[in-house]
Amino acid sequence: MxxxxxxxxxxxxxxxxxxxxxxxxxxxxxxxxxxxxxxxxxxxxxxxxxxxxxxxxxxxxxxxxxxxxxxxxxxxxxxxxxxxxxxxxxxxxxxxxxxxxxxxxxxxxxxxxxxxxxxxxxxxxxxxxxxxxxxxxxxxxxxxxxxxxxxxxxxxxxxxxxxxxxxxxxxxxxxxxxxxxxxxxxxxxxxxxxxxxxxxxPLDLAAAGLLILVVDTKVTHAHATGGYAARRASCELGAEVLGVAALRDIAAADLPEAAGLLDEETFRRVRHIVTENQRVLDTVGVLGDAGPAAIGALLTASHASMRDDFEISCPELDLAVDTALAQGALGARMTGGGFGGSAIALIPVADEAAVSAAVVRAFADAGFTAPDIFAVSPAxxxxxxx
Structure with missing residues (x-):
């Protein structure tokens, strides 16, 4: 296509x-x-x-x-x-x-x-x-x-x-x-x-010699059904129990108190939102100060939070992220609503072929459907x- x-x-x-x-x-x-x-x-x-x-x-x-x-x-x-x-x-x-x-x-x-x-x-x-x-x-x-x-x-x-x-x-x-x-x-x-x-x-990847590689796992998802609505309901419950209009109003310093007020699952959902908001702010700051080559760790931390706290990843997404990182990606994470879809990897332009081939091999070895892999640019x- x-x-x-x-x-x-x-x-x-x-x-x-x-x-x-x-x-x-x-x-x-x-x-x-x-x-x-x-x-x-x-x-x-x-x-x-x-x-x-x-x-x-x-x-x-x-x-x-x-x-x-x-x-x-x-x-x-x-x-x-x-x-x-x-x-x-x-x-x-x-x-x-x-x-x-x-x-x-x-x-x-x-x-x-x-x-x-x-x-x-x-x-x-x-x-x-x-x-x-x-x-x-x-x-x-x-x-x-x-x-x-x-x-x-x-x-x-x-x-x-x-x-x-x-x-x-x-x-x-x-x-x-x-x-x-x-x-x-x-x-x-x-x-x-x-x-x-x-x-x-500014996200001038080309000037930094970098690109964003998208790995479409071919695991399809639908926002109108299933886990997406359940995650939103958990967030709304967390906000209600914590007495705030939205989880935007909860800071990292509030998390220890929140842990005592919420059930374990709802707390993990809340913790993801609170820490993810901070990662966005940190990423904006790092892009301005040091450029896109310095944001990799934030991307990878975001994936860990979505995998462990928000539980919206899947084996195919985790394999794509782990393989890209093992091949030298600066950072990688799933992107989108979760439960399938795509992962992204921030990689040097020169590594595109090697990272792509490694992910294809890893999917084949795991018995997964072959992914579709392509680079994207800010448009x-x-x-x-x-």
């Missing part, structure tokens, strides 16, 4: 499918979360960056209330819905992401009528790289322009989050949409999830591309 979105090809595929040219093509990237996992819905800090893999949507407005949607994958069947009767029952499968955004924007009073939409994405699905947020942000950016809605980037972030929460049913925070919408080339986004304040942090956020 090519990482680069070919806007002209997406437009041509739209024309072939619907018999007319689109009004435009919009793209939004997936993301790697450099550090700060599950801290977003705890009103804490995160440090993601957009990657050079994206979702693109070609859209043409219609004069009726019909929406026709096609994805470039699978059987490429046209899904047709009446927007005037749009409901949770009619927003299913992959269409829940674009239609969820449309539903939210219509709820906000933005008069979106009928449209044709063609989707193509190079963000691997289920890999922990926010393929869903990429779709949501591309669609939100497109309709914000097509309907002259005038929403700010921060407002579009909340549109995407609301679609994810209320339509898809995934209790996620604002991390993914913020990365997809706010990023620029060569930078990570330092985001305060309580205030939505953000700043760009720009959502925008019109044609």
């Amino acid at each position: 090519s990482a680069t979105i070919d806007a002209a090809q997406v437009g041509a595929d739209f024309t072939r499918t619907f018999g007319t040219a689109p009004d435009g093509v919009w793209a939004a990237p997936g993301r790697v979360n450099l550090i700060g996992e599950h801290t977003d819905y705890n009103e804490g800090f995160v440090l993601p960056f957009a990657i050079d893999r994206a979702a693109a949507v070609a859209i043409r407005l219609r004069d009726d209330s019909t929406a026709r949607l096609v994805s470039s994958y699978g059987e490429q069947l046209v899904v047709e819905v009446d927007l005037d009767t749009l409901s949770h029952d009619t927003m299913t499968g992959w269409t829940a992401y674009p239609l969820g955004v449309v539903w939210v924007m219509r709820q906000m009073g933005i008069a979106i009528g009928g449209f044709d939409l063609y989707l193509h994405s190079t963000v691997p699905s289920g890999a922990g790289l926010s393929s869903s947020a990429a779709i949501e942000c591309a669609v939100a950016t497109a309709f914000n322009e097509l309907e002259n809605a005038g929403l700010s980037l921060n407002e579009l972030v909340l549109v995407g989050q609301r679609a994810e929460n209320e339509v898809v049913g995934a209790p996620t925070g604002i991390l993914d949409q913020s990365a997809s919408l706010l990023s620029t080339d060569g930078h990570a986004v330092f985001l305060d999830c309580r205030t939505q304040e953000s700043s760009l942090v 720009p956020g959502a925008r019109k591309v044609s």
Whole structure:
């Protein structure tokens, strides 16, 4: 799968499918979360960056209330819905992401009528790289322009989050949409999830002779089910027992007292959030003072916390991290919601082939499905591309 979105090809595929040219093509990237996992819905800090893999949507407005949607994958069947009767029952499968955004924007009073939409994405699905947020942000950016809605980037972030929460049913925070919408080339986004304040942090990997290697374990996950919701519930319980609005308000110095008030499992969940927030702040400081070559230990400590305290890793993720570190990675961690998905490794550019080969061998020796391994670079956020 090519990482680069070919806007002209997406437009041509739209024309072939619907018999007319689109009004435009919009793209939004997936993301790697450099550090700060599950801290977003705890009103804490995160440090993601957009990657050079994206979702693109070609859209043409219609004069009726019909929406026709096609994805470039699978059987490429046209899904047709009446927007005037749009409901949770009619927003299913992959269409829940674009239609969820449309539903939210219509709820906000933005008069979106009928449209044709063609989707193509190079963000691997289920890999922990926010393929869903990429779709949501591309669609939100497109309709914000097509309907002259005038929403700010921060407002579009909340549109995407609301679609994810209320339509898809995934209790996620604002991390993914913020990365997809706010990023620029060569930078990570330092985001305060309580205030939505953000700043760009230089992440010039190439100048340091480094790259981020993504190891997609092929263990798929779904945020709308299972462990993600359970972890969020544990965090909310911890905050309630500790008498704070969110775990953002707990400091490391508070942890000994918290241990006496919480059951063992809830305490470990709380400890991860508290220490992870501090790791994000430390990483931002180190990047400013010493550059990306100095953040490896923080990445690795983050993985240990997710593995042991938050318990969202899996054998494939642990093997990817351990193998990369053994091959000389400066740091490595799982990224994303957990229970599968991807690991990242910060490595010298010259070591890419050796680290990749070692991980492939380790997976084969363990009897795991062969991983997909590729390098990513900090990329720009959502925008019109044609």
